[in-house]
Amino acid sequence: MSLQVQSQVSLKPFNSFGVDVEARLFAEAHSDTDVREALAYGLEHEVAVLVIGGGSNLLLTADIDSLVLRMATRGIRVLSDDGSKVVIEAEAGEPWHPFVQHTLSLGLSGLENLSLIPGTVGAAPMQNIGAYGVEIKDVFAGLTALDRQSGEMRDFTLQECNFAYRDSLFKQESGRWLILRVRFALDRAAHLHLEYGPVRQRLTEQGIEHPTASDVSQAICSIRNEKLPDPAVLGNAGSFFKNPLVSAALAARLKGEYPDLVAYAQPDGRMKLAAGWLIERAGWKGFREADAGVHKLQALVLVNYGGATGLQLLNLAQRIQKDIFERFHVDLEMEPNRY
Numbered sequence: 300m301s302l303q304v305q306s307q308v309s310l311k312p313f314n315s316f317g318v319d320v321e322a323r324l325f326a327e328a329h330s331d332t333d334v335r336e337a338l339a340y341g342l343e344h345e346v347a348v349l350v351i352g353g354g355s356n357l358l359l360t361a362d363i364d365s366l367v368l369r370m371a372t373r374g375i376r377v378l379s380d381d382g383s384k385v386v387i388e389a390e391a392g393e394p395w396h397p398f399v400q401h402t403l404s405l406g407l408s409g410l411e412n413l414s415l416i417p418g419t420v421g422a423a424p425m426q427n428i429g430a431y432g433v434e435i436k437d438v439f440a441g442l443t444a445l446d447r448q449s450g451e452m453r454d455f456t457l458q459e460c461n462f463a464y465r466d467s468l469f470k471q472e473s474g475r476w477l478i479l480r481v482r483f484a485l486d487r488a489a490h491l492h493l494e495y496g497p498v499r500q501r502l503t504e505q506g507i508e509h510p511t512a513s514d515v516s517q518a519i520c521s522i523r524n525e526k527l528p529d530p531a532v533l534g535n536a537g538s539f540f541k542n543p544l545v546s547a548a549l550a551a552r553l554k555g556e557y558p559d560l561v562a563y564a565q566p567d568g569r570m571k572l573a574a575g576w577l578i579e580r581a582g583w584k585g586f587r588e589a590d591a592g593v594h595k596l597q598a599l600v601l602v603n604y605g606g607a608t609g610l611q612l613l614n615l616a617q618r619i620q621k622d623i624f625e626r627f628h629v630d631l632e633m634e635p636n637r638y
Contacts, residue, residue, distance in 0.1 A: 302326050302336040304366065313369060314354035315417055317534035318609045324366040328392070329373075331479060334445060337368045338477075349638065350477055352419035353394065355536055356426070358635040360609035370421050375401060378482065386440050388482045391421025395428075399516070407485035408512035409438040412492055415523045417530060417537060421478040425469045426634070427462045431519055432495030436462035440484040444469070444476040452479075464571075465541050465634065473636075491515055497522060526597045534603030535594065539616060540574040540631045553627060574631055575599035577623050591615045613637065 308325035311317055324346060328334045341348040347365040351357065354369075372392035379386045385407055389398050395418050399410045412433035422428075424442055427435050439457050446453055461468040469476045489512045493499040501518040502510050510518075528535050550570035554560045557580065561573035575598045578584065584598035590607035592615070594600040601612055620631045 300336050300340075301330075302328070302333045302340065304337075304340060308367070310354075310359060310363065310367065313351065313367075314357045314359055315530035315534065315536055316358060316603050316607075316609070316612065317530070317605075318359045318603065318607070318612070320359045320362050320609065322363045322365065322367040325369070326366065327369045327371040329371050331372075331445075334368070334370075334477060334479070335450075337366060338447060338450075341366050352391065352422035353417060355417035355530065356422060356635050358536065358609050358612060358633075358637045360613055360637060363638060370419060372421075372479070374480075377405075383487050385485050385487065386482055387485060388480055389420040390480050391419060391478050393420040395419055395423060402483075402485055403513050403516055406487060408487070408489035408491070409433075409483065409485040411512040411516040412495075412498075412519060414516040415520045420481050424460060424462075424467055424478060424481055426465045427467050429465070431498055432492045434462070434464075436460070438483045438485060440482040442478055442481040444478045447475055447477055464544070527600060528594055528596075528602060533594075534605075534607070535600050536635045538574075538599045538634060539601045540578070540599060540619075541634055542571050542574045543577075543629050543631060544569045544571050545629060546570070549628065553629075572629060577627055577629060577631070578619060581619075581622050581626055583619055583622070586615075588615065593619075609637075 304324055304326045306324055308322045309319055310322050311319040326337055328337060337348055348368055349363060349365045350368045350370060352370050370392040372390040374390040375393060377385060377387050387402060396415050398420055399414050402410050412431040413428060416428055416430060423435050442455050444453055444455060469478060491510060498518055501522055502514060507514050527537065547568055547570055550562050561576040563571045565571055579598035583593045585595040586593045589611060590604040591611040592602050592604060594602050601616060603612065616633055623629055623631050
């Protein structure tokens with residue numbers, strides 16, 4: 300067996316919150332064979348297998364009595380190029396932001412708005428990651444996943460993935476599908492999305508009148524660096540709560556009470572509220588208790604100042620949820636997977 304299985308391994312380096320819990324068993328998969336060997340090992344030794352990527356969407360609240368398999372597969376390849384549209388495939392273990400930068404270096408547009416999002420390529424479709432008006436589903440060309448129930452490989456089309464806001468089939472059927480590689484349809488001619496958030500304003504400030512995809516990426520990186528803490532410096536998992544979808548009636552009532560409410564109309568008639576606005580308005584921005592806190596510049600981000608446990612962070616998140624519901628009658632949903 301080529302897979303190297305270790306015992307009693309600290310997961311602190313493998314989660315962006317920097318929470319120090321221990322995995323009973325740990326291994327890294329560098330190939331499809333490693334993945335199959337890990338699943339076989341789990342069956343043989345009657346131990347569950349927990350698959351992780353970059354650890355940027357995890358909140359670990361206790362030691363993990365499982366085999367933690369970290370996807371470390373690498374590889375990027377162009378599958379087709381008709382001169383205008385290019386289909387490019389990346390292995391699940393490829394770090395997301397370097398992959399985005401690689402596509403830009405090839406002169407390809409489509410992923411620039413998703414720059415500087417932490418995590419790996421394989422995790423991106425799980426929650427249909429999105430930022431600044433673009434989601435994975437907008438550039439998705441397919442993926443290959445392993446069915447952990449049958450052991451069969453399956454290719455998924457866009458329609459089969461059931462993408463929704465921060466959701467997908469793979470999140471709905473958590474634990475069944477192990478994503479191995481993902482394909483994206485990108486353009487040689489840039490079709491830029493500049494209307495969401497302060498992107499256009501930042502480009503104007505930089506004196507860029509006719510931006511390229513790389514210009515947009517750099518602008519978004521500068522915005523994110525100003526707003527979001529670097530996990531290598533301050534433990535965090537990015538946006539901790541989803542922006543809640545509420546009825547138009549509730550949004551209108553809240554708007555009447557809070558004229559500065561941030562809300563976006565949705566195609567289905569509902570309104571998407573800015574979770575960060577709700578949390579800040581409730582007074583949680585900059586809150587700290589021991590080493591668990593809310594970032595001082597971005598209320599949507601929970602942070603570990605060094606020694607916080609996963610349970611302390613979870614307790615803080617639950618207190619925020621309770622307060623937001625009592626104040627605004629809005630349910631906040633946590634984004635990170637909790638173990």
